[in-house]
Amino acid sequence: MLQNAYPDQIAGDFYTENFAKKAAEGSLILNLGPQHPSTHGVLRVVVELDGEYILRAEPVLGYLHRMHEKMAEVKTAAQFIPNMGRVDYGQALGWNWAFVGAVEKLGGIEVPERAEYVRVITSELNRIASHLLWWGAYLLDLGAFTPIMYAFDDREKILDILQIPTGSRLTYSYFRIGGVASDLNEDCVRRIREFIPWMRSRLPMYKDLVSDNIILRKRIEGIGVIEPDVCQRYGATGPVARGSGIACDLRKTEDYSVFRKLDFIAPTSELKDARGRYDVRMIEMEQSLNIIEQCLDMMPEGEVLVKGAPKPSWKAPKGESYFAVEGARGKIGVHLVSDGGKNLYRCKLRAPGYCNLSLFAEVSQGTILADAVAILGSLDLIIPEIDR
Amino acid sequence: MNAIKEALKNVSDLWSLMVGLKVTGRYFREPQRTVRYPWKALSNTDTYKGHLELVGGMKDPFKPRCISCGMCALACPSNCLTVVKRKAPKPTPEEEKALAEAKERGEKPKDKTPKDPEKFIYDFSLCSLCGTCMENCPAGALQFSGNIYMAGYSRNDFLFDLVVKMRESEAASPAEPAAAPAATSEA
Amino acid sequence: MPAEFIRILIGLVAVAVSVGLIGLVMVWVERKVAGHIQRRPGPYEVGPNGVLQPLADALKLVGKQLFMPDGADPILYWLAPVLSFIPVLLLFLPLPVGDGLMALDINLGLLLILAFAGLTVLSLLLGGWASNTKYCLLGAARAVAQSVAYEIPLLLSVLAVSFVAGSLNLAEVVKGQGTWPWNWNIMTQPLAFLIYIVSALGETNRAPFDLPEAESELTAGFHTEYSGMGFGLFFLAEYANMVVVCSVATALFLGGWQGPVLPGPVWFVLKVSLLMLLMVFFRWTYPRVRFDQLLTINWKWLMPLAVLNLLATSFFVKLAQFTEVRW
Numbered sequence: 001m002l003q004n005a006y007p008d009q010i011a012g013d014f015y016t017e018n019f020a021k022k023a024a025e026g027s028l029i030l031n032l033g034p035q036h037p038s039t040h041g042v043l044r045v046v047v048e049l050d051g052e053y054i055l056r057a058e059p060v061l062g063y064l065h066r067m068h069e070k071m072a073e074v075k076t077a078a079q080f081i082p083n084m085g086r087v088d089y090g091q092a093l094g095w096n097w098a099f100v101g102a103v104e105k106l107g108g109i110e111v112p113e114r115a116e117y118v119r120v121i122t123s124e125l126n127r128i129a130s131h132l133l134w135w136g137a138y139l140l141d142l143g144a145f146t147p148i149m150y151a152f153d154d155r156e157k158i159l160d161i162l163q164i165p166t167g168s169r170l171t172y173s174y175f176r177i178g179g180v181a182s183d184l185n186e187d188c189v190r191r192i193r194e195f196i197p198w199m200r201s202r203l204p205m206y207k208d209l210v211s212d213n214i215i216l217r218k219r220i221e222g223i224g225v226i227e228p229d230v231c232q233r234y235g236a237t238g239p240v241a242r243g244s245g246i247a248c249d250l251r252k253t254e255d256y257s258v259f260r261k262l263d264f265i266a267p268t269s270e271l272k273d274a275r276g277r278y279d280v281r282m283i284e285m286e287q288s289l290n291i292i293e294q295c296l297d298m299m300p301e302g303e304v305l306v307k308g309a310p311k312p313s314w315k316a317p318k319g320e321s322y323f324a325v326e327g328a329r330g331k332i333g334v335h336l337v338s339d340g341g342k343n344l345y346r347c348k349l350r351a352p353g354y355c356n357l358s359l360f361a362e363v364s365q366g367t368i369l370a371d372a373v374a375i376l377g378s379l380d381l382i383i384p385e386i387d388r
Numbered sequence: 389m390n391a392i393k394e395a396l397k398n399v400s401d402l403w404s405l406m407v408g409l410k411v412t413g414r415y416f417r418e419p420q421r422t423v424r425y426p427w428k429a430l431s432n433t434d435t436y437k438g439h440l441e442l443v444g445g446m447k448d449p450f451k452p453r454c455i456s457c458g459m460c461a462l463a464c465p466s467n468c469l470t471v472v473k474r475k476a477p478k479p480t481p482e483e484e485k486a487l488a489e490a491k492e493r494g495e496k497p498k499d500k501t502p503k504d505p506e507k508f509i510y511d512f513s514l515c516s517l518c519g520t521c522m523e524n525c526p527a528g529a530l531q532f533s534g535n536i537y538m539a540g541y542s543r544n545d546f547l548f549d550l551v552v553k554m555r556e557s558e559a560a561s562p563a564e565p566a567a568a569p570a571a572t573s574e575a
Numbered sequence: 576m577p578a579e580f581i582r583i584l585i586g587l588v589a590v591a592v593s594v595g596l597i598g599l600v601m602v603w604v605e606r607k608v609a610g611h612i613q614r615r616p617g618p619y620e621v622g623p624n625g626v627l628q629p630l631a632d633a634l635k636l637v638g639k640q641l642f643m644p645d646g647a648d649p650i651l652y653w654l655a656p657v658l659s660f661i662p663v664l665l666l667f668l669p670l671p672v673g674d675g676l677m678a679l680d681i682n683l684g685l686l687l688i689l690a691f692a693g694l695t696v697l698s699l700l701l702g703g704w705a706s707n708t709k710y711c712l713l714g715a716a717r718a719v720a721q722s723v724a725y726e727i728p729l730l731l732s733v734l735a736v737s738f739v740a741g742s743l744n745l746a747e748v749v750k751g752q753g754t755w756p757w758n759w760n761i762m763t764q765p766l767a768f769l770i771y772i773v774s775a776l777g778e779t780n781r782a783p784f785d786l787p788e789a790e791s792e793l794t795a796g797f798h799t800e801y802s803g804m805g806f807g808l809f810f811l812a813e814y815a816n817m818v819v820v821c822s823v824a825t826a827l828f829l830g831g832w833q834g835p836v837l838p839g840p841v842w843f844v845l846k847v848s849l850l851m852l853l854m855v856f857f858r859w860t861y862p863r864v865r866f867d868q869l870l871t872i873n874w875k876w877l878m879p880l881a882v883l884n885l886l887a888t889s890f891f892v893k894l895a896q897f898t899e900v901r902w
Contacts, residue, residue, distance in 0.1 A: 052867075078463065079464070080465065081518065081520075082516040082517075082518040083465070142863060143783065143785070143861075144861060145609070145613075145858075145859055146859050149614065149615065150614075153421055163432065163436060164435045167437035167517070168436075168437065169436075173519070176523075181519060205411060208410075208411050209407075210408075213861065213862070214401040215783055215861050215863075216862050218864070218868055219862060219863075219865055311524065312463035312524050368865070408860050408861060412612045412856060412859065412860045413856070420610075420614050420615055420616055422614075422616050
């Protein structure tokens, strides 16, 4: 059918060759990526198409592997925090928290109350920013070019707010072992208080423009149905699992930090399709605003870094610890093993996107290619955290 | 009957398209959010970190407070700092005589080398702007400069010596404090 | 030389010039409107308010290297953009811009337009096939299915209007309408107008039906491999097609050049601009319709409705003729 310029060579690389061995008759093997117009990152999916229907799909990872876990083995605990800001740029503060929490658990370090509240506020702001990015990028995949601009307008406000205590806009290394690096000053608190009603007034506009739009609804309703047992088999967490009805929000089930004092809903959806995941994330944005408001009212005065916080020469005591937080994409976990030496012995990072992506091979069988893009977008993947 | 109901529902859902048009039509008339950058100033740049710089003392704002202890270089995750201490100065003949006398009396000679560093080499292209060096400095000698306009033509432009930079800013500032404001040196 | 020939020649020259100008103006309008919807300025550097930006883009496209992918068929590959652009010039000839101001006054104006609009399908197919790339082939297959499908409701809705007017000559149809909006054909044929607009969006591959150019799924569909002036010609052809369908819509439904105070051509240009602005707004507001939903809309909704509309129109036209004869 198509002319092959070099007929004696098999087209494609190692992965495509392996994939092509089990190909059905007359099917077309296509590479989606790694250079993607969609803004997921460097993801390559090898699909086997029969006309428009996907027979098999296989994600190929590793294009963005930066060896963070290896870097952990040559750095001390305090030196590893900037790395955690770069593992996932969407939820940098969530990853910061997971690591710092694991170290504090290992070293038995208490965190002052005010620091816990500051951590919650900044993390939730980061969650809203991440969901806005997801929303804009998802709609860009589906062909609507304006919502991403509106979403980034809101995101700019959040980034300006977070720039005041941390000094950075995207890759924060703000948390320290035993608290946070600096306090929220009055300017910051005032701006957060102004931001909350403004964001609340924007959400109905998003609903009008996008969520109720008939074209969008036809694109995402009934697409990518993920049954709860599929989620359990692959270990999917976060909005992917909650969109299928499993109530697994770590902020409610594990009650870490000050979440037990806060009153909020962790939404789940009974529709198991892309629409369910979409709704879960939109409601999560609203609930994050509630959480931030309550924290601002309940925050006590005090220090944000515990006295006697570890100095650079601090050695983590021998032992293991595991700490998990609820990130925007799911459960972010850090498993630390220390042998009492200067550097960490092993730091395993559990990325939520890795388990969410592994669902894709099973869920996309039998769907249309256009739906595959919609499903990938609804899983909210950020490839740097998958490849680490 | 159900098919007719569904068909009618499909038609009534088309109203959402009009609502969408109304939203974009409204935003069409609203003012722009873009700041036309080189001609207009940005408003959110004063909290950004920028590269490191040395802080001067109370008496002499252009002599760094740094005591060359090297804690910052130890703490840095990215190995971008190198502190070069000053060597002890060659003693004058009177001082040599005083030293020899003190040694005979059994006193330990005082170390008269100045504490501030000779060179403070900082590689900005490796720095991850985490602030760990700043927090671990016992003398409070480091701060972020807030210089967002740093630009260069090659990577070596970002490997600089902070002591030299401080001297440059001293040269650039006027002798009278009431005259034109001191310009921090920009590349 | 016969007067007809000279008239057509002058018309062709005017059309060629105006298509070029329209391309430039439309690029600027689309980018500015897109910018303002998204609360940003759009082009503003080149020329005052960015007016010279399309010119800069055209110069850039002309200056690019023209290359062909490995194993592509050179004749077909370079024929495709040319074939998409040249027939569009023909489509402008029967359009009545003012009273008696058309390049070609023939009885089959509408038929000419519909027939030559089918040539764009051929150029899509050639472009996709000749590129020797899987993405292009998929994109071209989708584009051909879409274009062929949407021609049918287009034809049927246009036929309904010509039944009422009694002629396929666009000048006749325009003269049959009055000066004021309540005399226009949109009042008597609202369903045909809606069907026409939707089919026009589908024919010209504009959003929300722009799957052949879907950037996030198949890179750029059938024109992935084109760069420089090849891409420029496809781009110009798309805008020119848009102008043609909007002009036909104004001539058939919105009263053409008729209007109260201003001269004919001014009204024509105003109405066409309004419809084009509407199409630009549609592109920047709605997400893309999925391919099988696109075909569903056509075969299950637009075509039956268009057929029903045609039947009803013909019934009432016959009834009016019958009662006239009786009187």
